[in-house]
Amino acid sequence: RKLAEIAPDTLSRVNFCLEGSLASESAMKLAMKNRPGCKYFVVFEHGYHGRNLLTMAASWTDPESPFSYFEENVIKVPEAYCYRCKFNLHYPSCNLECARFIEETIEKHRDGGVVALMMEPVQGNGGQISFPSEFHRKVREICDRQDILLIWDEIQTAFGRVGKMFAAELYQVVPDILVFGKAVAGGLPLAGIIARDNLKLFDAGENAFTFAHFPLSLVAALTTIEVLQEGQLLERSNRLNQHIIRHLRNLQEKYQIIGDVRGPGLAIGIELVKDRDSKEPAVKETSEVVRLALKRGVMFGISKYGGLGNVVKIKPPLVISDGEVETVLSVFEQCIAEVQRHG
Structure with a gap:
């Protein structure tokens, strides 16, 4: 309930697990449940979303990795890495060519159908890359226009790391599914997702984990949130x-x-x-x-x-x-x- 209270507007449905990779995969599973018949995820080239098979496919993959089984369902596009622009342009005169390319890529895959665009609002493992605020707004508009879901992986950014409780507050963009972990329980294992209130949720047993509601972690999370809210x-x-x-x-x-x-x-x-x-x-x-x-x-x-x-x-x-x-x-x-x- 506390997470639903502090989450960005319209995000209110919480599902817990114990670590970030499972949380990222939970977000992908929930997106698939809400986009039946679609099979592709659009992700960023330097993104990182976890270490199980599905999230590894959605992350930058070492060319020599033996764990690339699910990559056929993942489409990788360049992010707004302005220091090393893939289009050899300069922001803001570029008019965010990278965003235009993302939308064009989504349109090219209409036949198979895109489930969601999954991204980190600030890329951690991929170079500590922060994007222009305008880019975040453009991506949200593209997802709305193309009728696909937007997943924000905030495992590295939520709970104060970027100066706000969530990066969604910093950039004033609300995703359809927000992934959280790491800092939420002050070092104890806890992670999960917060989904838009009008999304279809998991049925019983579809995304259940034995220790997902570990009491000590939940108490630690409540305390962490209180400290962040009451302190400076x-x-x-x-x-x-x-x-x-x-x-x-x-x-x-x-x-x-x-x-x-x-x-x-x-x-x-x-x-x-x-x-x-x-x-x-x-x-x-x-x-x-x-x-x-x-x-x-x-x-x-x-x-x-x-x-x-x-x-x-x-x-x-x-x-x-x-x-x-x-x-x-x-x-x-x-x-x-x-x-x-x-x-």
């Missing part, structure tokens, strides 16, 4: 974002290896390149920055999805102190300076 963590996420992004962009002027800085809230990505003109990914250098930082007591992530591996992720807990933020930024500059100096 959402506001703090936005305030820290402004400070961190400003600092990183100052470093970008100083260090040529920093190609792009992006991300809302505390979901920040720094893309490193060998050359700003060619944008050749600085993969080896990125690994070295992360290695050096760890020796100095700071842990950064790397987005290796999509075959890139050149994006440093800054995704600290929302309770990080101001002093710890300064340490993170100082260590990052030390490591960037050392790596750039030694080539």
Whole structure:
């Protein structure tokens, strides 16, 4: 009930499971139930939705992966990766050519029928890529116009990570099905979906899991939501974002290896390149920055999805102190300076 209360408008039907891959697959199953006779899912090239067979097919797939059985039912399209535009255009003069391409792709598959478009509002594993707000609105309009469902995988963005309870609030777009997990129970296993109130729900046994309503996880989730609602963590996420992004962009002027800085809230990505003109990914250098930082007591992530591996992720807990933020930024500059100096 609490999730239904805080969810974006029209999302009110909740179904629980214990981890993100199952939650993503639950969303796909519910979409299939509401679009009988349709067989395709449209997803983004650098997306990530889980580690079971169906969600792996809906994610970026390593060319050497042995787990590609369901890919014939998945259509992959380029996302609004503005730093590396597939159409060699520039936003906003591009008029979101990528959105036009998405709609054209959906129309080409009318015979088999598209079930849904499934996407992360901010791509985590795929490069910490954030899209223009206009792109999100366009995709919602396309799904409405083409009469397909829109699934937002908010496993990495919900519950404060982007400065709002949900990214749907940040971008003012309401999907038909929202997937959640990770932060909801403060580290205990819990995930699930929140669906639009007029969708047909699962019948008994269609999506049931033995420990889906684990009492300890549910109590932890209620407590997590209360802390987020009563405290200042959402506001703090936005305030820290402004400070961190400003600092990183100052470093970008100083260090040529920093190609792009992006991300809302505390979901920040720094893309490193060998050359700003060619944008050749600085993969080896990125690994070295992360290695050096760890020796100095700071842990950064790397987005290796999509075959890139050149994006440093800054995704600290929302309770990080101001002093710890300064340490993170100082260590990052030390490591960037050392790596750039030694080539």
